[in-house]
Amino acid sequence: MSTYLGLLALFLLTAATGYFVAQEFAFVAADRGILREQASAGDAAAERALQVTSRLSFMLSGAQLGITVTALLVGFLAEPAIAVIVRPWLAGWGLPDGMITGVSVATGVFVATVVQMVLGELAPKNLGIARPEAVAKFLARSTLAYLAVVGPVVRLFDSAATGLLRRLGIEPVEEVEHGVTPEELSRIIAESTQAGELPPKLSELLERALEFGDRNAEEIMVPRPRVVVLRASQPISDMLDAMRACGHSRYPVLAEDGDVVGVTGVRELLASGQEEGPVSTITRPALLVPASVPLPAVLERMRVAKDDIACVIDEYGGLAGVITVEDLAEELVGELVDENDPEPVGALEHPGGVWEVPGSLRLDEVERATGVALPESDDYDTLAGLVLARLGRMPDQGDSVTVPVKPDSDPFAEDVEKHLAELTVISLNRRVPEWVRLAPVRHAEAAR
Structure with a gap:
């Protein structure tokens, strides 16, 4: 093969790799809801893109096959051509013949790798992530044709991989799930709020809506x-x-x-x-x-x-x-107050991370008010219930218990010992804690 044909092969194979990489990322990242809306409005390209996303696992296998084949061909065809181009330059620099071959091959591998990574991998990947729906619609027709041609080979490889996983005791998943669980939604809301993309009030409203279905x-x-x-x-x-x-x-x-x-x-x-x-x-x-x-x-x-x-x-x-x-x-x-309701009394904050909290508050309400996530259990719902469960008896005024605090929610200062909090009964009503003092356990206190 001539040198110029080798270079042409490098760029054609790189373009083919980029096609499969863009295909892979665009169809995974594409919002199916947006595609459905566009398809309902008569967009034929969106309809074709939905056909591909309905067989996402199969499409990914086809894309991986294309990426693997084109990458191997780059190594087989393009790298030797690059080595031939750089060999005269190396000879002109006075390198010994024994070194020229090794350096020229290494240079060919390096150049081919850079071209493949930048033009064949990273740029198409970023394009597929940045414009997933547009790229998916653009590639949908050719992707369907490609899958129709290589489908038998892809199914053969998929069957082999599935059999291997089953021998290892793993049941393969045929298709990639596009839905999210309530836990994942909650994490998305929290991350979006931290990034400033969601106002705190809206974030709280969404969190409450998610929690609503889990309560009885x-x-x-x-x-x-x-x-x-x-x-x-x-x-x-x-x-x-x-x-x-x-x-x-x-x-x-x-x-x-x-x-x-x-x-x-x-x-x-x-x-x-x-x-x-x-x-x-x-x-x-x-x-x-x-x-x-x-x-x-x-x-x-x-x-x-x-x-x-x-x-x-x-x-x-x-x-x-x-x-x-x-x-x-x-x-x-959140709390609604009308003209007949007494003014609601919530958690009262004091210096040093100390709170006075009504014992009737549920633990999620305590966390919402104070930022402190106390241990939950099926045996109790409220702060008073937590104190009773830890004491193991009816409480007296001044009784206290020490409980762990979830580390990722601990708002206390750095000198708090192992994320512990002390709950002290301030007052009783009908023999159960009416008000509870919530305070961090600090190093000196924990050492005693």
Whole structure:
């Protein structure tokens, strides 16, 4: 082969390598949603690109075959041609004949490698990543034709690779997944927020939406001890007294044995026009949901029933708590306060990374308020529950426990010992921690 044909082969093979590299990266990076929209609008190239992405694993195998063959041909054809070109120059520099051959071959390998890497690998890769949809549409027709030609060879190689993996105890995946899990979405949101691409408020809203589907009724309900209930036999005057005292507009109604018989409230009172008689006369059927039902299902049941309150029932059939539409909304957008609600009291920050936190806050709410991720468990949901679980007994005021903090969330100073936090009971309510002091454990304290 002449020298010029060798150089021509180098650039043609490099272009072929670049074609396969761009093909590989563009179809992997292309947004299928964008391609579907364009295909729906009548874009034939987008339709062809979707045909390729529907067989992404097969396309990648074909691209790898093309890259491998063209790279081998560069070494076989182009590098000797380059060596022939540089050999006279090396001889003119007075190098011994024994060195000229080795240096010329090495130079040929170096030049071919640089050309292959820059023009055949890196530039097409960056183009495919920067303009994935445009490149995918441009290459789609030729890619389909190429796969039709080399398909039998690709299937043969794929079968061999699949058999090898199965012998090693690994089950191959036929196609590349394009969807993402909630965990991956959460990581994307966190990374986008850190990079400044998402406003913090929007990031929090998206995180709450992701967490919404993972929670159940028991996790967000107002627990039974904090629910004002009425007995079916109580007079309506007692209901009026309860409204004046607590300001709630809806109340679960219980039978004498504690079973839920319904709900009542301002709407039922006004509709009846009654001021006397038992509460049972203005009680309507209650929407009952098990404690384990996921929040999206609770929301759907409330929508279908056209009800704004649901009674949460535990596994023994008793009232575990209540959920309102407002509670569900707060899981998505944060605390909502109307004119009848007391001013919400959240975590209070003190110097030195010390916090005073309501024991009723869930651990995810504690993390959101303080930045401290405390250990979670199926045995408890709230900060008070964590303290009770670690103490193993009913607490007294001043009791404290030391718990680990997730290192990647620890906002404490550098002198904190092994990411530990001390939880101290400040006050009790109904024998459980009402307020808890959250403080870092520092070196001196840990050493004692």
